[in-house]
Amino acid sequence: MNLNEYLSDRRAMIDSALNKFLPSIDARPQRLHEAIRYSVLAPGKRLRPILALASAEAVNGNCELVLPTACALECIHVFSLIHDDLPCMDDDDYRRGRLTNHKVYGEAMAMLAGDALLTLAFELIADNVATVAPDRVVMALKMISNATGTWGMVGGQVIDIESEGKSIEFETLKYIHAHKTGALLTASSVAGALLVGGDDDQIEALTQYGKSIGLAFQIADDILDIIGDQDKIGKPVGSDEGNDKATYPKFFGLDGSRQMAHNEVQNALDAIANLSHAADPLRAIAGYIVDREL
């Protein structure tokens, strides 16, 4: 299969659905809807919704049936970016080369745009009952809410903040990675199959797949952070003692980390070895997650 064609086709499908599902700027409150659209419709990889579509396909389901939940996963991701960028959090002015939401719309509106997006995500999951049996919708709701809140993304973010400027154990770094980014990537990898009726073995295989690509993704990000810094500041990796952020390369070096990321990709492939060729997009995405930047 041609992965680039696949990704670009699926991205177009998601972008079109997002545009349809997001509140219109003609509806009140207009400025809130502008703020929501500004951040959600900014160009992005759409990794989470694409995983959800590929997950439905992997068990021979029709991926279009799960579009509302796929878009919900992107809404949750963007909600987390908007809140993370706020002054009381990371205080970032730019994201993907554009001003962050609060720099354009103000802090109050940015916070409320995040709140509205998180809520919209759950409304979209409810709307998926138009194409999917309600017991499966509730299972997806349970899994996605669990991966988003204190047992997942938000919990990981809290431990990340609490760890800033501290020397942390590897166990804590693993916790942060598994929760802050891993949980929602895993939920995305499972949600599609769950909605179209995947059986227990398939769900278990996709859960393992999701955990492995989630970890590979985060190790790759850690590596990119350092390679990016090195390019920018022109000094060798490891000499920057001021950067006390715990990362995989800090614990295992660059080469060790690269190896671990590739091992996780292999684990992901092994986990779904019993799935048919319908899972080939998921297989290709596993490799892409590491190769995109290493």
Added chain:
Amino acid sequence: MNLNEYLSDRRAMIDSALNKFLPSIDARPQRLHEAIRYSVLAPGKRLRPILALASAEAVNGNCELVLPTACALECIHVFSLIHDDLPCMDDDDYRRGRLTNHKVYGEAMAMLAGDALLTLAFELIADNVATVAPDRVVMALKMISNATGTWGMVGGQVIDIESEGKSIEFETLKYIHAHKTGALLTASSVAGALLVGGDDDQIEALTQYGKSIGLAFQIADDILDIIGDQDKIGKPVGSDEGNDKATYPKFFGLDGSRQMAHNEVQNALDAIANLSHAADPLRAIAGYIVDREL
């Protein structure tokens, strides 16, 4: 019926369920869970969850079946209080005589506690599938998420913020009241009956009931704001030109507003006139909403 006994019994039932459903302070991240419990378990009227229980009873359902969703409604309410109190919003230091969440736990933790609570609410709704049919759970999810996000509470909050310091039309004041507080009170009045299998006529009656008590509640709050101010500052109502916040009394005077609140209570009673004596708690609550403070 003895309303005070009823309310105190139901409050105890809710508080005990909340204590069970909220994440333990022994679980990681502990400080987030402390922050969540600090705000949710502060003494409160528990009006929204009590309405949900009474709504289930009103159609002869067992109110204990809907406890997870009833608690979800309280989580959504408290999430909105925590975020509203933040410096980028109302910047309040105290609520109910205690320091606000961010004054105790910091802004980042307060924002994340709100995010986690909003997410937990939807997880609790999903958990309600243990006692309620999944199609009804999805219907409740749809209704509650719609009442919470941009089409409800968050949307009303945005228009409220945008109206600060401006002279607004009565139509805008109605929009703010109906969305910021009315939508979630209406959803609470309907959710219980919806979950236990209420029919279309019952749902429609309870929706009208909810809209009327929601409006009565807000008019009563507007009146209390002014009576409270008057007691405190010792000058007649209406002389305070510095207070440019739009309220019902600004448009209709104190007596006119009182009359409108009582009319809405009557509308609420009329709406559920066809329900049996099982709806008596809802009838008593309608009166209580206005009498509690006028």
